Amino acid sequence: MLQIINILFPPIALIGLGFYLFQSRSLDAKFWNGAEKLNYYVLFPSLLFSSLATANMHIAHIDMILMVIFLVMAFIIASVYIFATIKKTPISQIDVHVQSLIRFNTYIGLSIATTMNQPEIKSILVNILAITIPFVNVVSILSLTPKHQLKIKLILVSLIKNPLISSCVLGILFNVFNIPIWQGFSNLLTAFSNSSLMLGLLCVGTVIQLDTIKTYFKTSLVISLFRLIIIPFAVFICIQYFELSYAATIAIMIFFSIPTAPSAYILTKLLHGNYQLMAAVISLQTLLSVFSLALMLSLLQAYYS
Numbered sequence: 001m002l003q004i005i006n007i008l009f010p011p012i013a014l015i016g017l018g019f020y021l022f023q024s025r026s027l028d029a030k031f032w033n034g035a036e037k038l039n040y041y042v043l044f045p046s047l048l049f050s051s052l053a054t055a056n057m058h059i060a061h062i063d064m065i066l067m068v069i070f071l072v073m074a075f076i077i078a079s080v081y082i083f084a085t086i087k088k089t090p091i092s093q094i095d096v097h098v099q100s101l102i103r104f105n106t107y108i109g110l111s112i113a114t115t116m117n118q119p120e121i122k123s124i125l126v127n128i129l130a131i132t133i134p135f136v137n138v139v140s141i142l143s144l145t146p147k148h149q150l151k152i153k154l155i156l157v158s159l160i161k162n163p164l165i166s167s168c169v170l171g172i173l174f175n176v177f178n179i180p181i182w183q184g185f186s187n188l189l190t191a192f193s194n195s196s197l198m199l200g201l202l203c204v205g206t207v208i209q210l211d212t213i214k215t216y217f218k219t220s221l222v223i224s225l226f227r228l229i230i231i232p233f234a235v236f237i238c239i240q241y242f243e244l245s246y247a248a249t250i251a252i253m254i255f256f257s258i259p260t261a262p263s264a265y266i267l268t269k270l271l272h273g274n275y276q277l278m279a280a281v282i283s284l285q286t287l288l289s290v291f292s293l294a295l296m297l298s299l300l301q302a303y304y305s
Helices: 002-023 029-053 062-087 091-102 106-115 119-144 152-161 163-176 183-206 210-215 217-239 246-257 263-270 275-304
Strands: none
Touching: 002 106, 002 183, 002 275, 029 106, 029 119, 029 163, 029 183, 062 091, 062 119, 062 217, 062 246, 091 119, 091 217, 091 263, 091 275, 106 119, 106 183, 106 246, 106 275, 119 152, 119 163, 119 246, 119 263, 152 163, 210 217, 210 275, 217 246, 217 275, 246 275, 263 275
16 A cells, blocks of 8 residues: 555645645746646657657557557447437537546656556556557547538648647657667756656646536536546456556556546637536546545555555
């Protein structure tokens, strides 16, 4: 149990500190806006690029790992749309359900993997994140865009402009073609990467909105329970039918157990979705993940001990 507390304490403490600093107005809104932009356009892409450029791409059963990931995500998306059709859910809420269940808070996931101090788990998780980031962005945009407004050109342009996707592609190219990185630039990337997780987790704390949770408590609670409890348990049962290593299993479980991405709120608001419900879901998932991640890691520890 002490080991799990050691793993989860850094991200929880940073998120809590970010929440306190934001709510107490110790730092003004301009600081947080600038911090989010700096992390989104510079620091976090540097982390993704450097991680992928030096990652082990020859991971055993990586094809099977990705097959499991995409099968589960496809099942989740299909289930949401089938349920929404039956319940005649407005399109502005469908996108919230989709993003809440398939998007992921990369900062929390990488923070946990880094704190575990197991390079193989981190390497697998980085590969999973790099390949799924473009996919979830496409699905999120499609779920928010009415059918008559869908334009492939606009979607491709938005993906190319996304710094996270660009950094992932560049990192993979540098790795595959074994392109050397100058040591001075590599040191700069390391400095950026070390700053990214800290700043990112602080910014996660700023998106927690207790008022919106009260307004949309029932809906956001149901979505959060599906995301943080039901889906991880279902995934764990499914992956028992595949011959995956311990590291692969832990990486997959972390991926499906972390809360949704704070950036989902911005995208939902830009594309005229139900951004208030999205804010409530992000806030509640982030808070509940403190307990659900502890439960998940405890059960995994007990299962493999």
